[in-house]
Amino acid sequence: MSWDLFLLLLQASVTTIVVSVVSIVLGFLLATVVCAGTMSSNTLARGAGRLFVSFFRGTPLLVQLLLIYHLLPQIGLDVPSEVAAVAGMALCTAAYQAEILRGGFGAVPKGLMEAADMCGLGAFATFRRIRLPIAVRLTLPSLVSEIIMILKASSLVSVVGVIELTRMTQDLAASTFLPLPLYASAGVIYLAINAVIAGVGTVLERRVARGHA
Amino acid sequence: MTNAPAIRVQGLVKRFGKTEVLTGIDLEAARGEVTCLLGPSGSGKSTLLRCIAFLEEATDGFIEIDGAPLGFALGPDGDRMRLPPNDIRGVRSKIGMVFQQFNLWPHMTALGNVMEALVTARGMSKAEAEERARARLAEVGLAERATHYPSELSGGQQQRVAIARALALEPKIMLFDEPTSSLDPELTGEVLNVMRKLAEGGMTMVVVTHEIGFAASVGHKIVFLDQGKILVEGTPGEVFGKPRHPRIDQFLDTYLDRGAAGLL
Ligand SMILES: Nc1ncnc2c1ncn2[C@@H]1O[C@H](COP(=O)(O)OP(=O)(O)OP(=O)(O)O)[C@@H](O)[C@H]1O
Ligand SMILES: [Mg+2]
Numbered sequence: 114m115s116w117d118l119f120l121l122l123l124q125a126s127v128t129t130i131v132v133s134v135v136s137i138v139l140g141f142l143l144a145t146v147v148c149a150g151t152m153s154s155n156t157l158a159r160g161a162g163r164l165f166v167s168f169f170r171g172t173p174l175l176v177q178l179l180l181i182y183h184l185l186p187q188i189g190l191d192v193p194s195e196v197a198a199v200a201g202m203a204l205c206t207a208a209y210q211a212e213i214l215r216g217g218f219g220a221v222p223k224g225l226m227e228a229a230d231m232c233g234l235g236a237f238a239t240f241r242r243i244r245l246p247i248a249v250r251l252t253l254p255s256l257v258s259e260i261i262m263i264l265k266a267s268s269l270v271s272v273v274g275v276i277e278l279t280r281m282t283q284d285l286a287a288s289t290f291l292p293l294p295l296y297a298s299a300g301v302i303y304l305a306i307n308a309v310i311a312g313v314g315t316v317l318e319r320r321v322a323r324g325h326a
Numbered sequence: 327m328t329n330a331p332a333i334r335v336q337g338l339v340k341r342f343g344k345t346e347v348l349t350g351i352d353l354e355a356a357r358g359e360v361t362c363l364l365g366p367s368g369s370g371k372s373t374l375l376r377c378i379a380f381l382e383e384a385t386d387g388f389i390e391i392d393g394a395p396l397g398f399a400l401g402p403d404g405d406r407m408r409l410p411p412n413d414i415r416g417v418r419s420k421i422g423m424v425f426q427q428f429n430l431w432p433h434m435t436a437l438g439n440v441m442e443a444l445v446t447a448r449g450m451s452k453a454e455a456e457e458r459a460r461a462r463l464a465e466v467g468l469a470e471r472a473t474h475y476p477s478e479l480s481g482g483q484q485q486r487v488a489i490a491r492a493l494a495l496e497p498k499i500m501l502f503d504e505p506t507s508s509l510d511p512e513l514t515g516e517v518l519n520v521m522r523k524l525a526e527g528g529m530t531m532v533v534v535t536h537e538i539g540f541a542a543s544v545g546h547k548i549v550f551l552d553q554g555k556i557l558v559e560g561t562p563g564e565v566f567g568k569p570r571h572p573r574i575d576q577f578l579d580t581y582l583d584r585g586a587a588g589l590l
Contacts, residue, residue, distance in 0.1 A: 227381055228429035228488075232443035232495060233419050242446060246433050321433065 114294040118285055122295070125281030126302050132195065132277060133264045136202035140263075143203060144210035151215055162211070169208035175269050177201045182273040198270035206263050213255045217248035250321045257314035261307050278302060330393030332357045332499055332530040333378060338387035340373055340554075347373050349554040350387070355499075355547070358528040362541035365551035366577060371534040374551065375503050378532065379423050380414065391417050392498055422492030426504040428484040430476040436463060436487045437472040440494050448495070462490040466520050482513030486520055493524075500524065502533040536581045542566055550574060 150162025169177065178201040185192055185200075221244050229239040249256075271280035282299040286292040333355040340348040347370045355361050363371045376382040378389060380397050386406065389396040396417045401407035430439050440459035444450040450458075463472050466486040476484050485505055492500060502521065506514035518540050525531055525544050535541055541548055541562065548565040550558040550573070558571050565574060 222427075222429070224425055224427050224429040225431055228423075228425065228431070228491075229443075230381065231379060231418075231421070231423040232491065233415065233447040234443055235447065238446045242442065243431055247431075250433060 114291055114298070118289065118291075118295065119298060121285060122278060122281060122298055122302060125276060126278045126306065128195075128275065129264070129267050129277040129279075130306065132198055132202065132270060132275065133260075133267045136199050136206060136267075137260055137263055139199070139203040140206035141210055143207035144214055147207055147211035148214040148218070151211065152218065166208045166211055169205050170212070174201065174205050174266055175272060177205055178269060178273050194270075194274040197273050198267075198275045201273075202263060202267065202270065205266075206259060209259050209262075210256065213252050213259060214248060216255075217252035218244065220251050221247045253314065253318050253321065257310065257318075260310055260314075264307060264310070265303065330390065331355060332359070332392060333532065334388075334390040335374075335378065336388045336390075338374070338377060338389065339385045340370070340377055340382065341385045347554050348377070348384070351554075351556060353549065353556065353559075355530055355532060357498075357530055359546045360525045360531045360533065360544055361547045361549055362545035363532060363534045363549050363551060364536075364538075364541060364577065365557075366580075369551040370554040371551050372503050375423075375501050375532060375534055379421055379501055380418050381423075391420055419495070420498040421501060422495060422497035422499070423501045424485070424488050424492055424503070424505050426507050428476070428481070428488045428508075430484055430488055430491070432476050435473050435475055436468060436479065436483075436490075439476070439487055440491045443491075443495055458494055459490070462494045463487070465493070466490045467516070480513060481509045482516045485509065485517045489517075489520055489524075499530045499532070502531065502535070504534050504536065506535070506537060538566075538578065538581060550577070 147162050147165050150158045151166065153159050153162070178198065181201045181204075182194065182197045185197055225243055225247065226239055229243045234242065267277055268279035270277060271283075276284070278299055282295050286295045289295070331354045333353070335351055335353040338348055338351040338353075339346065351374060353361075353374075363374065365371050373382060377384045378396075380389075383397065388398060388400070388406075394417050395409060395413075397409060397414055398406050399409055430436075431442070434442060437456065437459050440462055441452070441455040444455035444458060445452060448455075460469065460472060463469055466489055468483060468486055468490065471479060471483060471487075474483075476487070479487065489500075489505075505521070506517050509517065514537065518537065521531070521533070521540075522544050533541070533545070543562075545562055548558075548560060548562050549556055550565060550571075552573055557573055558565055565571075566578075570578075
């Protein structure tokens with residue numbers, strides 16, 4: 114297998130990384146909104162949040178991607194396939210991240226908020242300085258797992274025409290008749306990317322572990 | 327104002343749904359007085375303390391701190407009227423609270439815990455806040471532990487940090503809800519000593535405790551709660567001396583702690 118082929122794989126993995134990272138970041142922002150909904154005392158907001166979570170967790174990402182890809186032109190949005198791919202992945206990971214965050218917020222002991230209240234911190238300062246940092250620390254391992262899951266799930270976006278790492282490998286394997294070295298290389302690249310994510314996660318976890326009971 | 331008691335509780339009622347947990351409590355604490363709240367489990371001690379801290383809103387009745395109404399006041403037409411949030415915040419800032427579970431923020435060092443509200447809520451500069459926080463930590467004997475996280479401290483040390491955190495905000499009143507109940511017996515002494523020093527310094531304190539020895543030696547007033555009512559109230563001598571109320575006898579049989587018998 115030549116260097117040229119490997120370089121093509123690396124190029125495609127840039128697409129994999131970009132699509133994944135954008136989806137994860139957008140998904141996190143959306144997740145905080147969905148999470149606020151599911152934890153809200155407002156019945157409508159809670160119902161909407163729960164419906165969102167049950168739909169996007171209860172259907173395969175593959176189906177969601179195809180649905181969005183065919184739905185967007187129907188409602189007059191003619192967008193590139195990359196956008197459809199990111200939209201599908203962001204919605205899906207938002208549902209999972211919202212549930213992760215909900216668990217985290219729920220696990221912050223009530224007494225810590227009462228202590229903040231007695232110290233006069235006020236609702237916003239209590240959220241920003243006490244509740245959010247503790248919830249994120251508690252859920253860090255789950256959030257890292259979710260990032261890794263999304264990176265691997267990004268191989269599915271080829272169904273809407275995005276040429277990412279898996280799709281590029283398939284195409285090259287078909288044209289060069291070198292499936293074995295190509296798929297092995299793709300596996301190594303996925304592994305390397307995820308090793309970096311896991312490594313960063315471990316460093317962060319170790320840094321916050323000291324500030325933990 | 328200047329002659330008002332530090333705490334005045336009048337006709338306090340607290341219901342959770344249909345269960346009436348406090349059934350009309352009247353209580354006064356003079357400045358510098360140490361009131362120890364005793365009573366069997368479920369008698370409403372924590373609920374009363376939490377109402378005084380305004381962590382729990384009473385269903386009926388009034389609380390005054392240093393003469394200022396907390397949360398609710400009697401309106402012009404004689405009805406119970408909720409006070410604006412700013413008033414509530416102002417009165418509550420006079421109250422410090424120490425919890426059974428310490429409730430230190432795990433992601434901040436001892437120093438960070440004590441500094442946090444000084445900077446975030448009181449708008450103090452970091453340098454000024456640190457100086458005050460270090461002084462309070464030194465007073466509870468933890469000057470060398472300032473940069474430790476709660477997980478790196480013993481229970482007794484954590485509780486002393488929690489006391490320093492409350493004291494840094496210069497409260498007029500300190501409330502303690504079973505401050506030593508989750509500590510190993512050998513660690514309760516260091517916390518009780520800090521509290522004893524605080525009492526000697528003239529702090530107004532309300533302490534829920536099962537440490538009868540501490541209540542008898544440090545308390546100026548003992549209040550015995552039973553089923554949401556004050557059953558007996560008086561000096562330690564009056565409450566623990568003979569003849570005793572039969573419920574107190576019963577209670578002492580259950581809770582009498584190490585060395586306390588000799589004090590009675
Ligand atoms: N949030 C709540 N909702 C419903 N009932 C409550 C609530 N908090 C307390 N209670 C009830 O009120 C009663 C008094 O509780 P409280 O915690 O004040 O008792 P306590 O005297 O502090 O007991 P302990 O010694 O066990 O701490 C109990 O019967 C308890 O079940
Ligand atoms: Mg209690």
